[in-house]
Amino acid sequence: MKIIISNQSKTPIYEQIHTQIKEQIISNDLKPGHHLPSMRQLAKDLNVSLITSKRAYEELEKNGFIYSVVGKGSFVSDQNEEMIKEGKMKGIEEQLLAAIQNSKDIGISLKELQELLTILYKEED
């Protein structure tokens, strides 16, 4: 698990932690059943208050990304369809962004790019 916290960011720290763990679950870097560190351990390691790690875990649990077992700790949940879709959407977005950047670099307009996308999309059918 990788978590980098910015103290200068306007995004609250609990949200930064929440987003980063969520992304790693969606991308399957953190697999279902993975045992997460305790809230207290995470707070200590990241040098944040306990209430910060607690809130990050609560949000993850509320959204179904993790579950906790009393006395055992928190684990990554089996991912549902929607989460997998969200993860894949993100991948598509990144690929499209790269295509847009490449197009801009050589002066291809939005319209030309849309046309190209439409042709390619239909060819696949």
Next chain:
Amino acid sequence: MENQNVIELRHVSKSFDGFFIEDFSLDVKKGFVTGFIGGNGVGKSTTIKMIMNLLQPDSGSVSVFGLDYENHEKEIKQRIGFVFDESVFYENLTLAELKEIVKRAYVKWDDSLFYDYVNKFNLPLNKKIKTFSKGMAIKASLTIALSHHAELIVMDEPTSGLDPIFRRELLEILHQLLQDGDTTIFFSTHITTDLDSIADYITFIHDGEHIFTKDLYQIEEEYAIVKGGLELLDQDTEQEFIATRKTAYGFEALTSNKRKAEEVFGEMALIEAPTLEDIMYYTKKGAVPHVQLNT
């Protein structure tokens, strides 16, 4: 996590010459860190002394671990580690001599823990405490406070005499203490940046009055600094603020109703997250001064 209170003050009042704490109630939650903030002379040390039973309230009640001091003083004191800002040790003793005296008072005293901290803090065992620098004296005080497996650590301005490196190390030690989930930490400070990485709850006292106890995110959600041109201010808008600072160029104000400020000012004003210092400054500025008791 349990929602138990380790410290409970109920309607506590205490008055001295020209100063009073009135109807002060406070809960400190088990397993968390509560930072106690307020300016100088607003009642922080007095409150801490009442929590430690070094002062008794004129009225109201103090309970620690659900026990009262009248019947359970010894038991309560066994379970608290206390760090002062001023040295209360016998200054002519060495740390080794002091240890021999203090250890007899605590059932759970742990020599190996004591020597761990002495090594960690690089403290001399055989020099008289009066030769210690302020930083060393606080480290010695911490060492004593942490060597008997206390469940509650109460500290009065522990970071005030410390350099930034040791302040950080102290925060790491506190994080370590919190790992078991049973240790509760309550400490006063006016170095508010120390609180960012450790405090879960902030208790703010001003002029002997408990202004609030909130978790850090609640503060972020409720309070805001509003900045804008003077044309935005009229009696109605100004009333929404705790206090306003006006200059020829514009105004800056603190609100405890961030959502309303966003509705009223929208894009016209700049709305930012306040620091704890902002909250302390504007609360003092906006407060109606207390009527003195003995005039």
